Amino acid sequence: MFDIAVKKKLHSSQGDMLLDISLSVPKGSFVSLYGKSGAGKTSLLKMLAGLVEPEAGHIRSSGEVWFDRARRINLAPQKRNIGFVFQDYALFPNMTVRKNLAFVAPHKAAGHSINEILESTGLLRLADRYPGTLSGGQQQRVALARALVRSPELLLLDEPLSSLDHEMRVRLQDELARIHRNFGLTTILVSHEPSEIYRLSDWVAELHLGQLVRQGAPDEIFHHQEITGKIQLVGEVLEILPNDIVFIAKVISGNRILKVVVTGEEAAVLKAGDKVLVTSKAFNPVLVKI
Amino acid sequence: MNNWEPLLLSFRLSFITTVILLLIGVPLAYTMAYSRSRLKPVWESLVSLPLVLPPSVLGFYLLLAFSPNNAFGRFLEQYLNLRLIFTFEGLVFASVLYSLPFMVHPLQAGFQHLSPSLKEASYTLGISPLKTFLHVLLPNIKPALLSGIVLTFAHTVGEFGVVLMIGGNIPGVSRVASIAVYDEVESMNYAAANFYALVLVGISFAILLALYGLNRKFVHKIF
Numbered sequence: 001m002f003d004i005a006v007k008k009k010l011h012s013s014q015g016d017m018l019l020d021i022s023l024s025v026p027k028g029s030f031v032s033l034y035g036k037s038g039a040g041k042t043s044l045l046k047m048l049a050g051l052v053e054p055e056a057g058h059i060r061s062s063g064e065v066w067f068d069r070a071r072r073i074n075l076a077p078q079k080r081n082i083g084f085v086f087q088d089y090a091l092f093p094n095m096t097v098r099k100n101l102a103f104v105a106p107h108k109a110a111g112h113s114i115n116e117i118l119e120s121t122g123l124l125r126l127a128d129r130y131p132g133t134l135s136g137g138q139q140q141r142v143a144l145a146r147a148l149v150r151s152p153e154l155l156l157l158d159e160p161l162s163s164l165d166h167e168m169r170v171r172l173q174d175e176l177a178r179i180h181r182n183f184g185l186t187t188i189l190v191s192h193e194p195s196e197i198y199r200l201s202d203w204v205a206e207l208h209l210g211q212l213v214r215q216g217a218p219d220e221i222f223h224h225q226e227i228t229g230k231i232q233l234v235g236e237v238l239e240i241l242p243n244d245i246v247f248i249a250k251v252i253s254g255n256r257i258l259k260v261v262v263t264g265e266e267a268a269v270l271k272a273g274d275k276v277l278v279t280s281k282a283f284n285p286v287l288v289k290i
Numbered sequence: 291m292n293n294w295e296p297l298l299l300s301f302r303l304s305f306i307t308t309v310i311l312l313l314i315g316v317p318l319a320y321t322m323a324y325s326r327s328r329l330k331p332v333w334e335s336l337v338s339l340p341l342v343l344p345p346s347v348l349g350f351y352l353l354l355a356f357s358p359n360n361a362f363g364r365f366l367e368q369y370l371n372l373r374l375i376f377t378f379e380g381l382v383f384a385s386v387l388y389s390l391p392f393m394v395h396p397l398q399a400g401f402q403h404l405s406p407s408l409k410e411a412s413y414t415l416g417i418s419p420l421k422t423f424l425h426v427l428l429p430n431i432k433p434a435l436l437s438g439i440v441l442t443f444a445h446t447v448g449e450f451g452v453v454l455m456i457g458g459n460i461p462g463v464s465r466v467a468s469i470a471v472y473d474e475v476e477s478m479n480y481a482a483a484n485f486y487a488l489v490l491v492g493i494s495f496a497i498l499l500a501l502y503g504l505n506r507k508f509v510h511k512i513f
Contacts, residue, residue, distance in 0.1 A: 051410050077413040090411035094429040103425065104415035150416055 001026055002061050002154065002186065006047050006054035010210060012038050019043055019054075019210035025203075027062065027153075030180055030187045032197040034221070035207035041190040044207070045156050048188065049084050050077035061153065083147030083155045083185075087162060089139045091131035097142050098127040101149050114149065120182075121145040121175070137168040144176070148183060155180070157189040161196065173199050194222050231280040233258070240267050251278055292485050295462055296470035300490075303378070303466060304446040307385040311393040311442050314386070316435075319397030320423065341391045349455025352384050356456065374456070381457045381464055385446045392441040400434025401427065433505050440501045444494055 002025040010019050019040040025031050033041040046052040048059060050066065053074055059067040066075045092100050101114045118124045121141050131139055140160060147155060157176070161169045177200055180187050191197050197204055197218055204221045206214040214221060235253035240262070247267035251258045260278060262270065270276070322333060340348060356363045356374040366372045374380030404427060412422040428435070450468045457464030459473060467486050474483035 046410075049410075049414050051413065077410070078416045078418060080414075082414055084411065084414040086407040086411055088405055088407055090405060090407035092408065092412075092426050092430070094426075104412075104417060106416065146415065156414075 002048075002059070004044075004048065004057075004059050006044070006057040006059065006067075008043070008047070008052070008055045010040060010043055014038055017210045021207070021210070021212050022057075023205055023212065023215070025186060025188065027186055028184065029203055030177075030189070030201045031203045031205060032189045032191055032201040032218075033207060034191060034194075034197055034204050036192065038209075039207040040210040041207055042158055045084075045158055045188065045190055048080075048154070049082055049156055050075055050080050081150070081153045083150065083152035085140075085143045085147050085155070085157045085160045087159045089131075089143040091139055091142055091146070093131055096128050096130055097123055097134075100131070100142060101146050104146060105149050117145050117148055121148075121179075136164050137172065140164065140168075140172060141175075144179065148179065151183070153186060155183075155185045155187040157187065159190050159192075162191075162193075169196070176200060198222060231285055233278040235276055235278055237270055237272050237274045237276055239272050240270055242267075249276075251276060253278065292482075293470075296465050296467045296486060297489055297493075299378075299462065299465065300447050300467040301493075303381055303385060304443045306382050307389060307446045308393075308439055308442045310382070310386050311389060312435075312439065315390070315393035315397055315438060315442075316428070319394045320401055320427075322394070323398045323401035337394050338391050340388050345388065345449065345451025346455055348388060349384065349452040352380075352387070352452070353456050356380060376456070376458050376460060376464060378457075378463050381453055381466075384452045384456050385449060388449055388452050389442045389445045392445045393438045396434045396437040396441065397431065400431030403434075404430055436501050436505045440498060444498065447490065447494060 004025065005022040007018065007020045010017055017040070021040070021044055023031075033044060035041055043052060047054050047067075054067065054069065056069045057067070058065065058069065061081075065071070065073050066080050067073060092103065095103060098114065098118065101117065105114060115124070118127055121144065123138075123141055123145055126134060126138060126142075131142065134142065143160070160176075161172055164172065173196060176187075176189075179185070180200075189197070189201060201218055204214075204216060204218050205212055206221060233251075233253045235251040235258065238250040238252050238257065240247050240249045243261075245264075247262045247264065249260045249262050249267070249270060251260055258278060318337070322330065322337070325333075327333075353375065354360060356366070358364055358367050358373065358375070363374070366374060372379060374383055408426060408430070409422055412426045413419070417426070448468060449466075450472070453464060453466055453469055454472075457466075457469075459465050459469050465473070467490055471483050471486045471490075474480070474486065
């Protein structure tokens, strides 16, 4: 069990705010910190890692004290058994993939387990490449593999998938879930992507302006806002064409053009250039696996 | 018969100055790059001062400070047996001060250019600050290190005013190439002046070319 209670005044782009958060994270759980940017998610993560010192409170990891203001204890990041994956991956550019892992291995004899980790993350054939020559998804994998070398008890992920495309994202989400299980980790993920949180985590803590506003299982948290039976798209009318007794409106939404059937009365009040909302009720969308 | 002594003296002075500045400059630049002290602008101004001061001003104050007639000079002479006026040691000391910004600025920029998460990642992976500094941060500012070395070396070879003020023109001690050029021109000995000048131009160009060539190679290898 990780027992967290921290306070610190933060200076953000929106002005000063007080980060004041108490949270318990059970061993083996996958917790997501959710909220808008500037809510204090990354700051909280850095406090857990020992990179930012809280002004008050404590952080305990099953009996071991990492931080306790009252007792003047503040373990250095090196002394906390954690893995941290940064948003920009923070791979060491001067070292090959293998060296990135070997450099942080606790002792020399760990070469064997480095091969295992490289293999289980699908990186063995990239082992002698430099990070600068890898794609975003590959760099992300290396960062994750490197964080696992010291068999951390707590894995901290700071929006690790935010700069990847959708397909790579989904693949790495599966991989994250698998690693979390296989390595018996406790994981805390910072994300503002409900779908990602929904897929991965079993507990969500929502932050707003430094405060913990809600926490619960993902379907409780997202039940009323992002998850809805309706589909809504915002678009712009391109043109309206008569077709027998009805009209067809062409609507552009994002980079797709949708055709929507409208009646004569509806067509009469619409013209090209109008902003419209395309909605669909829960019972007619059809899901097809791709 | 050409006299190589002033040229050798110039390069010896530049070499020693560069080595000393590397040892001082790296920790100084690192501290300044990551410092959040309110006094940081003061330190930055002090480091940059030799950049804007006329060399004669710097030389003048060093001359006063080192003079055995004043407290600091007397202290150096009595307790450390060190005389810095009209000696090679004095030139080294003055050159270190004079070329300080040329070493510190590129290094500081190099450190500031690195993503802060590089250092943080290393710490969270259990690597000590010293090991992080030596194996993660320093190797990734190689281009900045090279710029610092090249600029410091070249700037020290080209120094004139400070040397003249506190070193004078003593053959084998403080008569460096730039002074020798001036001296030969003064005595209308243009052939000798041309010899020094030409060698300076040639060697300086060769050094710069070699180092910038290397720099390109580093950049290509890593990025």
